[in-house]
Amino acid sequence: MAKISSVLNTGFFSSALTSVSYNSPVKLPQTDPEERVINLDEVSWHDNPNDCWIIIYDRVYNITDFLDEHPGGGDILLEYAGRDASVAFRGSGHSQQALRALDRFLVGELPMHERIFRKPGGYHLSDIPE
Numbered sequence: 001m002a003k004i005s006s007v008l009n010t011g012f013f014s015s016a017l018t019s020v021s022y023n024s025p026v027k028l029p030q031t032d033p034e035e036r037v038i039n040l041d042e043v044s045w046h047d048n049p050n051d052c053w054i055i056i057y058d059r060v061y062n063i064t065d066f067l068d069e070h071p072g073g074g075d076i077l078l079e080y081a082g083r084d085a086s087v088a089f090r091g092s093g094h095s096q097q098a099l100r101a102l103d104r105f106l107v108g109e110l111p112m113h114e115r116i117f118r119k120p121g122g123y124h125l126s127d128i129p130e
C-alpha cells in the first residue's frame with residue numbers, strides 16, 4: 001500500500017489527481033446564436049409541437065415556447081414547423097414589434113449556400129409581396 005501511494009503522490013499522478021475537481025460545473029461551449037450554422041436538414045427534424053423550429057429570412061428560430069403565445073395562434077405556426085416561413089411571415093403583415101419578437105427565439109442561421117435572402121445576390125424583402 002505504501003508503495004502504491006508513493007507512486008500516486010509523485011509526478012504525473014499527483015498533478016492529475018489534484019487538478020481534477022468533481023464539484024466544478026461542466027463548461028459547455030458557448031456559441032453566439034448568430035454564429036451557429038444550422039442546415040435545412042437539421043431544421044427539418046424539429047417539426048412538432050414539442051420541438052418546433054422555423055426559418056425566417058435565413059435565420060433559424062426555436063419557437064416551441066411561443067406556440068401558445070402567438071397572437072395568430074399556434075396551429076398556423078405548426079404548418080411551418082421544420083421549414084421556411086419567410087413568405088408566410090411577410091404575407092401576414094407582421095409589425096416591427098413582431099419582427100423584434102423574433103430575436104429571443106434565435107438559435108442560428110443557414111449556411112450561405114442554403115440561404116435565400118441574406119447572401120450576395122439574394123432576394124430583397126421588397127421582392128416578396130406583402
Ligand code: HEM
Binds near residue numbers: 080085105
Ligand atoms: C416566430 C415567428 C412569428 C412571430 C414572432 C409572430 C408574432 C406575431 C405578433 C406579435 C402578432 C401580433 C400582430 C403584430 O404585431 O404584427 C402576430 C399576428 C399574426 N401572425 Fe404571427 N408571428 C410569427 C409567425 C407567423 C407565421 C409563420 C404566420 C403564418 C402565416 C403568422 C400569422 C399571423 C397572423 C395571421 C396574425 C394576425 C392575428 C390576428 O390579428 O388575429 N405568424 N404574429
